[in-house]
Amino acid sequence: MFVSSSLLTLFFIMLIASGISGLVFLHPRVPLSFVRIHIGILALPPLVSLVILANRSVGGTLGPWHLDSLAWLMAFFVLAIGLIIQRFSIRYLMGDRSYRKYFPLFTFTTGAASIAWLSGDLRLMVICWGATLVGLTLLIRLNSAWQVAGEAAKVSGRLFLLSWFSLFVAMIWLFQVTGQWQLSLALTHDSLAQLEVWERTGIQLLIVLAVIIPAAQWPFQRWLIESIVAPTPVSAIMHAGLVNAGGIILARFSPLFNGGIASIILLLIAGISVLIGTGISLVQVDYKRQLVGSTIGQMGFMLIQCALGAYIAAIIHLILHGLFKATLFLQAGSAVRSHKISSRAHEGTSYLWIIAGWILSLVIGVSFWLTAPGEGYRFISALILGWSLSVSWTQLVAFGEGRLGRIVGLTCLGGAALVYFIIHHLFYEWLHTIAFQSVQPPMSAVIIVVSLLLFGSVMGTWIARHRSSVFSAVVYLWLVRLGEAKPKTVESHPDYLKQYLS
Structure with missing residues (x-):
């Protein structure tokens, strides 16, 4: 209908x-x-x-x-x-x-x-997306x-202009070859067949550049770090509804991507961004900077999903992440944490429960991957699924207080899984009629990204256990510096208020 x-x-x-x-x-x-x-x-x-x-x-x-x-x-x-x-x-x-x-x-x-x-x-899309970026810059x-807000807006505005211009050139280039402004006509098989290999690669790279800048991916994450000076509601709409637009753009232009060099570059940039964003969120003490680091990492994973052709999963991810991140920003004013020392005695925890969780996570992860072993996205998803289940099992079940605590933990874990699958099914019902076209990158590129993520996880565990080492201190300080804004966008006291006090 x-x-x-x-x-x-x-x-x-x-x-x-x-x-x-x-x-x-x-x-x-x-x-x-x-x-x-x-x-x-x-x-x-x-x-x-x-x-x-x-x-x-x-x-x-x-x-x-x-x-x-x-x-x-x-x-x-x-x-x-x-x-x-x-x-x-x-x-x-x-x-x-x-x-x-x-x-x-x-x-x-x-x-x-x-x-x-x-x-x-295509013309209307580019104009409206440009208007969105202008509106976001004006909000910042x-x-x-406040001079700090002006400096942050300059950093964001320059990068947004580069992103928009990149998309603008890509659309002009696509029109020049296909002769079509209509999205559905420009991306048909016959229209795309008119593109030479170098032209297709050039348009792909321009779209990738247009996507990774608003998604705050490395090396363009600086604007999002600077933007924390914006009021919390502005940060909420930025992280929830605009930063994740890259997934929609890539989904719209999925017929263009054929698993070539542009997809591999996107995969590698997103993988590096996941590590950097996660590291920033772990070392920062400022609540909004923690959320910024988390967003960089989450958007990296969303773009990995797109690079692997899992567009529906990426759309579900960006919507759920948007809702989650908006909630965190809107409650940022009450995010004062309690530093009470837990009285829970881990010494008495049964390691049999932890081992059971590891075995269960391994079995479920491998089973999930074997449903489609040739797909790179299934491989990464199985890895993340197994790791997430292992962590959740350890926290909710293995470290539960007695039999009742473990029962409650199992119930929460099962309830969360049920809610997730219901939401997943609902979105698939809405989106199953859309034909996303994509050829996955070579499996070697997928293995490199997986190895990169595993290396980051192992390094994080090693650093946590050897905090007194010189190497840990160097990595820690590097991540702290990476997550800090430039001096021009940092002000210990809001000097612009002095005019009201004099």
Whole structure:
């Protein structure tokens, strides 16, 4: 069943209405209480997109719009996340000088992102994605009186411009060869057959560059580290709905990628980013920097999934990670940890339970891989599945307090697995009609990335056990420095407030 023009019209009417309400809120004579009306209007576009998804009235092309389930799923996700964060911001940002400006900019940024993913025209997609990056840059520097925010916006803006220009050139190049602006026509087998090998590789590399910059992958992770000066709601929408856009772009252009040099480069960059991001999150004491490091690592794994052709898994990953990371950022103000020493006596823990967990993890991981042993993604997924199950089993079951504690741990582990499989099945139901095309990179490249990740895991374990060694200290300080912002974007005291104190 295809999306009717009336439903599409209704969606855009609601989207325009939310934009107008944001502009109305800018007027100083409009009472601040109007923001709650704005939030109510803002709830309408994601509601319409959810109705379309639930009724499965998706698919087909209508004018410049490519209205498949992926487009509507991402539109709903971005708009819903934006709605939640703006609702949270009503009280959180109260008293900020730019209070009225935040809400229209939030609405503009999420609205432009949703239109970008609904676009079936390459020109419209590039324009809307550029508008999204501009909106994000303006959100970072909205507190223009604070020099630190301005410097962070400059770093982000320059890299965003490089990313957007790279995508722009790739789309122009694709049009010049295929003669098609329509996404569905430009990526057909006949159209892509017109590309020479070097042209295809060039377009692939440009798209990879356009993707890894907003995803904060090495060596372009600097902008995300600098951006922590932005208010927490801005960080939330950045990490939840915009940083992970690379997975959608790669999924859209999957017919272009044939497992060549571009996929291998993406695989290696993402693998290095996983190690760097994980290391930053482990050594930083600042809560937001920990989340930044975690995002770099998670986006690296998402791009590994894309490079291996597991696009549906990457989309599920980016949505679940977005929800999880938005939740962590919105509760950042209450993230004061307790440093009480646990009274749990590990000495009495039965190592038989730990060994049992290792055996179970090995059996499940190998079984999962054997379902499709030739697929590189299955190999990496089996490795991660086995490792995750081993860690979870050790923490929830092996270290459980007595028989009751282990029963509770098993119940939690089984419940989490059940919820995950239900969510996984739901997303597959929505996305199974989309034909993602990809040829996997050579198995040798997959083995190199797996070896890199295993090496990082072993090194992390060794460093944790030999903290007093010189090598551990060098690696620790290197990771700390890597996760620190430049001096221009760090300020021990907000000097811009001095004008109100004098």
